[in-house]
Amino acid sequence: MSTGLYTTQMCEYLAELDHEVTVLCGQPYFPNWAVHRGWSKFRYTKRDHGKIDVTHCPHYVPRNPTGIRRIIHHTSFAFAILPILIWYSLTKRFDLVTVVAPSLMSAPFALAFAKVSGARSHLHVQDFEVEAAFATKLIDPETLLGRAALRFEKCCLKRFNLVTTISPKMLLKLHQKGVTPDKTYELRNWADTSRIKPQEPSxxxxxxxxxxxxxxxxxxxxxxxxxxxxxxxxxxxxxxxxxxxxxxxxxxxxxxxxxxxxxxxxxxxxxxxxxxxxxxxxxxxxxxxxxxxxxxxxxxxxxxxxxxxxxxxxxxxxxxxxxxxxxxxxxxxxxxxxxxxxxxxxxxxxxxxxxxxxxxxxxxxxxxxxxxxRWEKNSILTRFEARLHELLGTSKRKGKPRGNPRT
Structure with missing residues (x-):
């Protein structure tokens, strides 16, 4: 929920290749931990983002994000997407269901939806939020809550068909957490080299x-x-x-x-x-x-x-x-x-x-x-799209494909 730039650009890239992309996301609140002006705190907001169908879901945003409040924050988002997933399970079919972590809390609902839809499942880990909460003293790993959080993370990680993350060290950590190497892939964040160029100080x-x-x-x-x-x-x-x-x-x-x-x-x-x-x-x-x-x-x-x-x-x-x-x-x-x-x-x-x-x-x-x-956007996303075709068992066509998978 706080890595929106990369998620947005990934979705835009896939949509430009004629993949049908649907997004369920939170209300904009980062980095001030307050819902941005002009956005409702309580209503679902549907917006067209080019070729992408985007629904912003209401969720709890704490002014002071302590450990417990963060858990409530992520849980509220998970339950906010649940009615939409139920509706989609009755009205639509998807080929791929992707979860971006944070927030891992929505993973169980996404996995269930993927199973009902006959879709493959993909988790993209931007950070290991459970251990990060331990590192920043938001949660004590020795408490019942801390142990439960680790069990929840381990259970979720193993159930996805593909788990991607952003660096070699984080990839290694996935393996240490029990995800087999054949189910992992390094999907780096990228640099905006077309916009960010060397220049004299402004x-x-x-x-x-x-x-x-x-x-x-x-x-x-x-x-x-x-x-x-x-x-x-x-x-x-x-x-x-x-x-x-x-x-x-x-x-x-x-x-x-x-x-x-x-x-x-x-x-x-x-x-x-x-x-x-x-x-x-x-x-x-x-x-x-x-x-x-x-x-x-x-x-x-x-x-x-x-x-x-x-x-x-x-x-x-x-x-x-x-x-x-x-x-x-x-x-x-x-x-x-x-x-x-x-x-x-x-x-x-x-x-x-x-x-x-x-x-x-x-x-x-x-x-x-x-x-x-190493961080060129199109190269990274081209390789990633090829990995998705491999996951789905579909072939990547030359030129601009038509009738591509729905994500």
């Missing part, structure tokens, strides 16, 4: 957000428990002597208020709201360095989706990731990984890039090349 954008320093270290994304973003404020304190540097934190989320409180009195830290997608290229262009903090316990439970466009912007990255983790492996050669929870090393890595223009340029060019080769 001086008009810097002026608009009132930044005049030569250098900008940028974090852009959700501000929540998994990010461990407090280390940026600590690094800003350690680098307060660098009057040529601004730490720009662009985003919203449940931890924002506390983060702003910690940054009080720091003139080298600036906050702005998350920017619309059409302004993303300008935002990324003003960064000399991208910042990618992540708490240690969240390693390999997710691969931050914001990483893809960081690479596409041709800028180096400073991340907090232990050696051998998925994030550390991804930024090898294009950034510096420092131990999570170590502000001095994080600050030193930032300063190393500030002092070495050639190193910034070299790693930035490598990052862009990786975005074009």
């Amino acid at each position: 001086q008009s954008f810097k002026k608009e957000i009132r930044i005049s320093t030569e250098y900008v270290a940028l974090y852009s994304g959700n501000i929540g428990n998994k990010q461990g973003i407090g280390i940026i404020v600590e690094a800003a304190k350690l680098l307060s002597h660098r009057t040529d540097l601004t730490f720009l934190i662009c985003g919203n989320g449940p931890a924002l208020t506390d983060l702003k409180r910690k940054a009080l009195g720091l003139p080298n830290v600036r906050f702005i709201d998350l920017q619309p997608h059409e302004r993303l290229s300008d935002l990324l262009s003003i960064a000399n360095i991208h910042l990618m903090p992540q708490i240690a316990d969240a390693a390999d439970l997710l691969l931050p989706s914001k990483l893809t466009n960081m690479f596409a912007s041709e800028r180096p990255i400073v991340a907090t990731a232990a050696r051998g983790t998925g994030l550390a492996d991804e930024i090898k050669g294009v950034g510096i990984a420092t131990p999570p929870g170590d502000p001095p090393k994080f600050a030193r890595a930032i300063e190393q890039f500030l002092n070495d223009k050639e190193l910034r340029a070299e790693m930035g060019k490598k990052a862009r090349l990786i975005a074009l080769t």
Whole structure:
């Protein structure tokens, strides 16, 4: 429910190939954890998104997303889609039923619907939400609730015909959780290399957000428990002597208020709201360095989706990731990984890039090349569509196919 960009673009790609695509999704609420203005909190909303049939379902959105409230949040969405699935089971037939996790809570209803419809089932894991809840202390793994959550996850994972996820380390974790390799596939998130291109810093954008320093270290994304973003404020304190540097934190989320409180009195830290997608290229262009903090316990439970466009912007990255983790492996050669929870090393890595223009340029060019080769959207989705044809036992036709499967 919080990875809508990639789900949307995947559906658009399949629809353009004449697959009939139907989507059941939540109301837009991310990243502020509040239903967006203009949307009803209580009604189903049906919208045509090009060739895609989209139904937004009402669900509970907590202002303060604690562990129990998140469970209620996901459960309410699962029960919101249930009457529509029952209606579809009587009126329509689908070839493939896909669930995107989060939210895994809707998986049992989706699996039952797939069985009734005679459809194949596909689960796409954007993050391991149960273990992420443990890592961020939202749920205690030793409690009855924690043990039940793990059993629920294991039960769901094994029942899908295909389980995809976004990185090699997460693929390995699926195998460790009992999903056989023949039922798994790596479906990476992709970079928007046609929109996000290397460019000189947008001086008009810097002026608009009132930044005049030569250098900008940028974090852009959700501000929540998994990010461990407090280390940026600590690094800003350690680098307060660098009057040529601004730490720009662009985003919203449940931890924002506390983060702003910690940054009080720091003139080298600036906050702005998350920017619309059409302004993303300008935002990324003003960064000399991208910042990618992540708490240690969240390693390999997710691969931050914001990483893809960081690479596409041709800028180096400073991340907090232990050696051998998925994030550390991804930024090898294009950034510096420092131990999570170590502000001095994080600050030193930032300063190393500030002092070495050639190193910034070299790693930035490598990052862009990786975005074009490893994270190119059409290549990733073309391979994925071929895997779906294999799953369904249908042949991929040359040119624009007609009468393709319904998903």
